[in-house]
Amino acid sequence: MGPYLVRRLLIAVPVFWGITVLSFLIMNMAPGNPVDMFINPNVPPEMRELRKELLGLNDPVYVQYFKWLAGVLRGELGYSFSSYAPVTELIGARIGPTLLLASSSLAVGLIIAIPIGILSAVKHNTRLDYLMTGLSFLGTSIPPFFLGLGLIYILGVELKWLPTGGMKTLGGDGGFADIAIHLIMPVLVLGMTIAGKKVRYVRASMLDVLGQDYLRTARSKGLSEWAVTNRHALRNALIPIIAVIGAEIPLLLGGSIIIEQVFQWPGIGQLTMEAILSRDYPTLMGLNLVAASVVLLTNLLIDILYAAVDPRIEFN
Amino acid sequence: MGELLKVDQLQIKFRSEQGETVSVEDVSFTIRHGETMAIVGESGCGKSVTSLAIMGLLGAGGTIAKGSVRFQDTNLASLPERQLRKLKGSQMSMIFQEPMTSLNPVMTIGRQIEEAVRLHLKSPRKTARRLAIDMLRKVGIPRPESIAKAYPHVLSGGMRQRVMIAIALICQPKLLIADEPTTALDVTIQAQIIELMKSLQEETGTAILLVTHDLGVVAAMADQVAVMYAGQIVEAADVYTLFRSPRHPYTQGLLNSIPRLDGGKGQRAPAIPGQVPSLREMPAGCRFHPRCPYAKDRCRERQPRLSFAGEEHQVRCWLAESEELESASASDDQRRKSVAL
Amino acid sequence: MQIERLSTHYPVRGAFLSRRDKAVKAVDDVSLTLYEGETVGLVGESGCGKSTLGRTIIRLEQSSGGRIRFEGRDITHDPPKKLIPARMRMQMIFQDPYASLNPRMRIVDTLSEPLLVHRLVERHEIRREVDRLLALVGLPSSAGNRYPHEFSGGQRQRIGIARALSFRPKLLVCDEPVSALDVSIQAQILNLLQDLQEELTLTYLFIAHGIGAVKQISKRVAVMYLGKIVELAGTEELFRRPRHPYTQLLLNAYPPPDPAYRRKQSRVILHGDIPSPANPPAGCRFHTRCPYAQQRCRVETPHLSEKEHAVACHYPLA
Numbered sequence: 001m002g003p004y005l006v007r008r009l010l011i012a013v014p015v016f017w018g019i020t021v022l023s024f025l026i027m028n029m030a031p032g033n034p035v036d037m038f039i040n041p042n043v044p045p046e047m048r049e050l051r052k053e054l055l056g057l058n059d060p061v062y063v064q065y066f067k068w069l070a071g072v073l074r075g076e077l078g079y080s081f082s083s084y085a086p087v088t089e090l091i092g093a094r095i096g097p098t099l100l101l102a103s104s105s106l107a108v109g110l111i112i113a114i115p116i117g118i119l120s121a122v123k124h125n126t127r128l129d130y131l132m133t134g135l136s137f138l139g140t141s142i143p144p145f146f147l148g149l150g151l152i153y154i155l156g157v158e159l160k161w162l163p164t165g166g167m168k169t170l171g172g173d174g175g176f177a178d179i180a181i182h183l184i185m186p187v188l189v190l191g192m193t194i195a196g197k198k199v200r201y202v203r204a205s206m207l208d209v210l211g212q213d214y215l216r217t218a219r220s221k222g223l224s225e226w227a228v229t230n231r232h233a234l235r236n237a238l239i240p241i242i243a244v245i246g247a248e249i250p251l252l253l254g255g256s257i258i259i260e261q262v263f264q265w266p267g268i269g270q271l272t273m274e275a276i277l278s279r280d281y282p283t284l285m286g287l288n289l290v291a292a293s294v295v296l297l298t299n300l301l302i303d304i305l306y307a308a309v310d311p312r313i314e315f316n
Numbered sequence: 317m318g319e320l321l322k323v324d325q326l327q328i329k330f331r332s333e334q335g336e337t338v339s340v341e342d343v344s345f346t347i348r349h350g351e352t353m354a355i356v357g358e359s360g361c362g363k364s365v366t367s368l369a370i371m372g373l374l375g376a377g378g379t380i381a382k383g384s385v386r387f388q389d390t391n392l393a394s395l396p397e398r399q400l401r402k403l404k405g406s407q408m409s410m411i412f413q414e415p416m417t418s419l420n421p422v423m424t425i426g427r428q429i430e431e432a433v434r435l436h437l438k439s440p441r442k443t444a445r446r447l448a449i450d451m452l453r454k455v456g457i458p459r460p461e462s463i464a465k466a467y468p469h470v471l472s473g474g475m476r477q478r479v480m481i482a483i484a485l486i487c488q489p490k491l492l493i494a495d496e497p498t499t500a501l502d503v504t505i506q507a508q509i510i511e512l513m514k515s516l517q518e519e520t521g522t523a524i525l526l527v528t529h530d531l532g533v534v535a536a537m538a539d540q541v542a543v544m545y546a547g548q549i550v551e552a553a554d555v556y557t558l559f560r561s562p563r564h565p566y567t568q569g570l571l572n573s574i575p576r577l578d579g580g581k582g583q584r585a586p587a588i589p590g591q592v593p594s595l596r597e598m599p600a601g602c603r604f605h606p607r608c609p610y611a612k613d614r615c616r617e618r619q620p621r622l623s624f625a626g627e628e629h630q631v632r633c634w635l636a637e638s639e640e641l642e643s644a645s646a647s648d649d650q651r652r653k654s655v656a657l
Numbered sequence: 658m659q660i661e662r663l664s665t666h667y668p669v670r671g672a673f674l675s676r677r678d679k680a681v682k683a684v685d686d687v688s689l690t691l692y693e694g695e696t697v698g699l700v701g702e703s704g705c706g707k708s709t710l711g712r713t714i715i716r717l718e719q720s721s722g723g724r725i726r727f728e729g730r731d732i733t734h735d736p737p738k739k740l741i742p743a744r745m746r747m748q749m750i751f752q753d754p755y756a757s758l759n760p761r762m763r764i765v766d767t768l769s770e771p772l773l774v775h776r777l778v779e780r781h782e783i784r785r786e787v788d789r790l791l792a793l794v795g796l797p798s799s800a801g802n803r804y805p806h807e808f809s810g811g812q813r814q815r816i817g818i819a820r821a822l823s824f825r826p827k828l829l830v831c832d833e834p835v836s837a838l839d840v841s842i843q844a845q846i847l848n849l850l851q852d853l854q855e856e857l858t859l860t861y862l863f864i865a866h867g868i869g870a871v872k873q874i875s876k877r878v879a880v881m882y883l884g885k886i887v888e889l890a891g892t893e894e895l896f897r898r899p900r901h902p903y904t905q906l907l908l909n910a911y912p913p914p915d916p917a918y919r920r921k922q923s924r925v926i927l928h929g930d931i932p933s934p935a936n937p938p939a940g941c942r943f944h945t946r947c948p949y950a951q952q953r954c955r956v957e958t959p960h961l962s963e964k965e966h967a968v969a970c971h972y973p974l975a
Contacts, residue, residue: 213417220371221432221483222404235422311467312421358839472930502702503866504927507910511926529840532912536919555916573844574869574914584851585873587844591809 001304008303012296020072023288024065032279033057055081068285077289078282082274087286090271095290097167098260098267100179102252104187106245109194116195117202118237122229124207132199139196144255148189148262155185165264186263190255194248201244206237239310246302250295320388320490320523321347321370327382328362328369337595338381339365340547342622347491347540352517352524354538354555356531356570358592362547367493367527371410372400387491406436409484413496415476419468425452426464429483436487451482456512474505481512488520495527510536531574535559543567546593546603549622553629563625563636565608602634610635658691658714658747658828658860663723665706665713681935683709685884686723688961691828696854696861698875698892700868700907704934706884707864711830714862715747716740728827745775745824752833754817758805764791764816765801771823790819793856795849811842815849822853828860835870847873868911872896880904883934883942890966900966900973903927903943941971 033052052058056067071078077087113136120132156164167182209215210233218232260269268287275283307313328340340362347353355363368374370385370392385392387408392400409432412418420428429451430444439447445464452460455478468476477497484492494513498506514537517524526537534541535555542552543564551564562568569588590607593599602620605611614634625631664687666680683706691697699707712718714725716732725733732743751757758767768787772778778786788798794815805813814834821829831850835843847870853859865871871878871892878895880888880903888901899905906927912918929946932938938945944954953971961969 213412213414214420216373216412217418217428217480217483218420218431219373220404220410222401222406222435223431224401232420232423236420239422310422312469358841474930502931503868503910504702504907505930507912507926508928510912530912531840531914535914535916536912538916559914559916570840571914573841584848585844587848588841589845591811591842592839 005300008300012300015296016292019288019292020069020285021065024068024285025061027279027281027284028061028064030279068282072289077286080275080283081280082278082283087282090283091268091286091290094266094268094271097265098253098256098269101183101186101190101260101265101267102249102256104183105190105194105256106248106252108187108191109198110245112191112195113198114202114238114241117199118206118229118234120199120203121206121210121237122225124203133203136196136199139192139199141196142192144189144193145258145262147192148186148259151185151189152262165262167266182263186259186265189262190252190259193255194252197248198241198244201241202237205240206233209233209237212236235309239306242302242306242309246299249298250291253291253294318349319346319386320349321525322386323366323370323383324386325383326366326369326380326385326393328365328374329379329381331377331379338547339378339595340369343383343544343549344622345540345542345549345552347523347525349490350517350521350523351539352526352537353540353542354526354528354534355542355544356528356534357544358529360546360592360595361544363527363529363544364495366544367410367495367525370525371404371408371493372397373410402436405432405489406487407489408491408493409487409489410493410495411477411480411484411497413499415473415480415500418480419476421468424465424467425471425479428468429464429479429486432483432487447486448482451486452479454516455479455482455485456508457482472505473501474508477501477505477509478512481509481516485516485520485522489522491523491525492517493525493527496529497526498533499528499530506533513537531571543570546598547595548603548632549630550604550632551630552622553626557626557629563629563631564604564633565610565635566604569607602632658728659724659726660690660714661688661724661726663687663710663713663725664721665709665718666721680721682884682937683934684713684720687881687884687886688723689879689886689889691860691862693827693860694854694858695876696863696874698871698878699862699864699881700866700871700878701881702866702907702931704883704931705881706934707881708832710881711749711832711862711864715749715828715830716744717749741775746826747828747830748821748824748826750814750817750821750829750831750834752837754813755805755810757817758813760805763802763804767805767816768801768820768823771820775824777824786823790823793822793853794819809842810838811845814838814846818846818849818853822857826859828862830862830864832864833866834863836865836867843867843870850874868908880907883932883937885942885969886961886967887943887970888966888968889961890968894966898966900968900975901943901970902947902949902974905974906948941969 056064059067068078077091079086080090083090116132116136120129123129152164155162162185163182165182168178215228215232218228223231256265256267257269257272259265260267261273264270268290271283272287274280275287323346324344326340326343327338330337330339343362343366345353345355355366357363365374365378369378369380370387372392374380380393383393387403390403392403419425426445426448429448430441433439433444433447434441449460449464452463457463457475457478463471468479471479497513498509501509510533513524516522524537526534528534538555540552541555541558542549543558543566544550545566551558551562551567558567559571562571566588569586572586573588574585588607593603593606599606600619601617602608602611602615605615608615612634618634620632620634620637622630622632623637625636631637663684664682665684666682685706687710689697699710701707709718713720716725716735720733723733724731727743727747730743732740735743762770765784765787768790769783772783772786773780784801787801791798791800796812796815796819800808800812800816805816808816834850835846838846850861851874854861861874863871863874875892877890878892879886880895880901882903888895888899888904890900895904896908899908910927927946932942932945940956941947941950941954941959944950947954949972951972957971959969959971961967
């Protein structure tokens with residue numbers, strides 16, 4: 001497995017590099033520049049030019065890119081154009097909450113989706129199956145921000161059971177229980193959306209496995225349906241699901257941008273929004289870098305997981 | 317020897333969106349302890365469905381609509397699911413056509429063999445593993461200790477079929493149902509599996525219900541043979557009688573249409589004309605009459621019953637009943653006797 | 658058709674950044690001549706390369722070495738355009754005709770498409786030509802208006818044959834044409850192929866693992882094992898007096914349809930599995946399973962002798 005890991009990481013280098021080039025180019029093609037975005041329009045044009053010169057914005061794009069790349073290789077992501085804080089610090093403060101939100105949502109989504117999908121498949125074409133499939137369809141078709149606002153209204157404003165947003169109570173201790181209470185609603189929303197999509201995958205995968213010859217073999221041994229389903233079918237059905245989860249990670253990061261806005265969750269979603277609006281190139285590039293590494297790393301993780309659960313796959 | 321399995325007037329129906337079809341009708345046969353009974357026929361004749369019905373593996377939509385399946389004085393057709401499960405894998409077990417897909421790809425071979433032992437004999441894990449390894453050795457798997465820890469994908473088709481046999485025989489069942497056990501295998505591997513099944517049967521005294529389309533396999537293994545056509549048994553006899561003096565025109569045609577290894581090259585095979593009828597468009601009268609060279613008016617109108625043509629030799633044919641076929645089959649018989657290999 | 662020292666290797670790519678590319682030698686150094694109007698049977702177990710050989714000689718698969726001559730012309734390296742006339746005269750029949758018939762096209766459309774594309778027949782004569790083809794394979798003209806799923810396996814194989822015949826070929830490669838069919842239908846198709854051969858002077862390469870069918874239809878039979886022809890002889894001669902140990906054991910493995918034989922001395926059985934063609938044994942490829950193998954067999958590869966009864970074995974049976 002060692003050589004395999006090294007090889008995979010080596011492949012990741014050019015991919016990584018390609019991502020930075022592309023995002024740098026696209027970012028620069030967007031109309032407007034940081035100086036125009038946040039400087040008072042009454043500032044005289046000469047002053048603006050001076051700022052541009054100072055920030056290096058007048059250099060050709062490739063020069064700007066290589067300057068940035070040189071920084072990255074030294075371990076520096078530069079300073080935000082808008083807040084002047086180091087990008088590493090900005091992202092460092094926000095990445096934790098986002099990872100917390102995303103991973104709990106994924107976990108909740110799967111905890112909902114897997115049993116429902118399996119039940120749906122085992123009882124396929126019954127009323128229960130139709131009900132489950134219908135619910136999952138509802139889960140995917142309601143936009144998360146709408147569901148979020150609805151929940152805020154009902155659970156937060158009307159019933160006052162849960163806080164309407166943020167991660168900690170103002171002046172609260174910020175301990176586990178406090179964060180957990182704030183986490184419930186956003187996780188519910190993201191989790192439902194994930195579950196909605198995954199139920200159908202799990203159901204299809206399970207249905208496929210239920211038609212396999214080896215389940216007939218298992219039944220011919222005299223095993224109960226429970227043992228046949230859980231001991232023989234389940235693990236086989238979950239193997240393809242792993243790949244689907246891998247594909248979900250980037251979507252999850254994208255999806256949390258909106259949800260973080262809705263619930264004022266202090267994650268990189270908010271940071272990203274702000275950085276885009278102010279054309280804060282260094283911060284945006286830093287965020288890109290983080291997103292790319294999360295995606296590449298989870299993909300690697302998924303592949304390793306794949307080989308761990310499926311004995312037919314070997315590292316090679 | 318006493319009776320082990322007695323299938324009586326079995327009728328199997330399948331329900332689907334297009335309606336109900338009767339895929340097996342009026343099937344009766346008996347298997348005695350330790351003997352091998354073969355059901356032979358072409359695809360769609362109902363032979364596999366019959367074997368699955370005995371094991372209670374018909375799946376959704378399939379039911380035993382009429383008749384009984386008596387296994388050692390228990391009627392399996394009316395047995396509650398829980399009771400039936402106790403017999404499956406311990407008293408009777410089954411192997412299938414596709415060894416490549418019949419084993420769970422993510423469970424070690426050892427565990428798949430142990431499962432039945434632990435379930436039925438309540439053996440502790442260690443004992444079960446030891447039994448599994450012994451069984452693997454018995455079915456001719458090299459290095460059984462390490463193979464028990466391996467997953468099915470490391471084995472070839474022939475080896476996987478040996479593992480299937482190990483799973484089926486680990487609890488020393490009284491009946492083994494083998495549904496086309498060699499069809500998916502290469503011919504040299506087929507021969508190995510046939511020999512293995514024969515030697516294990518000699519050792520354990522397990523009765524075998526062999527379901528196959530291959531008359532060569534039947535000739536090599538069976539004691540009793542039932543020929544099925546279009547959901548019915550058309551002829552049943554001991555293997556020598558059936559191959560020497562088949563009475564049903566379908567059986568005769570089937571035996572004649574096997575290309576002979578001794579005949580001269582370029583010799584035409586006597587084919588049975590026409591197609592097997594579909595379950596939805598069963599011909600009236602004898603189901604074989606549209607393809608039968610001897611069909612008479614009576615065959616087109618009334619369905620013949622399975623009746624005795626000799627001691628232990630049953631035929632479903634009007635002509636055989638009235639001895640009219642004697643002369644017709646005599647010449648075929650002559651031909652067959654000259655057959656070597 | 659003449660093939661000389663033909664090889665077909667499939668590259669097995671090693672993992673990315675590793676330099677261990679290997680090749681599966683599916684067909685390795687095979688020479689065979691098919692004379693006009695004859696049938697050569699090709700038998701062997703799965704993975705022996707018999708299907709690959711069949712596909713390679715009609716250039717459905719690119720060869721990695723050797724030469725293919727068809728009607729006196731070397732077609733081994735013809736570019737696709739130049740190959741068209743020759744390829745029309747070499748057609749293939751498959752084991753599963755259903756997979757090769759478009760399920761949404763009526764039979765008449767399936768059969769007339771190539772005729773129109775290659776302008777073999779005038780448009781107004783299409784229907785007559787299709788009827789002629791259907792009649793040739795024993796199907797009524799009404800079959801043309803139906804779809805593939807409305808036919809049984811045997812009838813579909815007839816349609817597959819009709820399609821192959823629409824190009825008016827000289828050579829037909831039949832790849833397991835009856836293996837998927839029921840016994841009673843197999844005989845019908847074999848008889849049909851024999852009739853067509855007589856009527857149209859066709860040459861067949863008949864690939865099958867079922868030895869009975871091969872025996873009935875072939876004039877000569879070649880036995881393949883792991884990419885090589887190990888024995889080639891006239892059908893009767895080969896069956897009466899197999900000289901390669903593999904041929905003998907292969908023929909032995911078929912249970913004769915007569916219960917009298919099992920009481921006789923237990924049959925000699927070929928032990929072990931077929932080795933992987935990606936990593937065939939050195940020397941004679943059969944030595945790992947051969948009951949008569951000697952030291953020389955492990956080292957030296959035997960070549961097919963150039964006799965009428967050709968055998969690739971250091972110690973052929975008498």
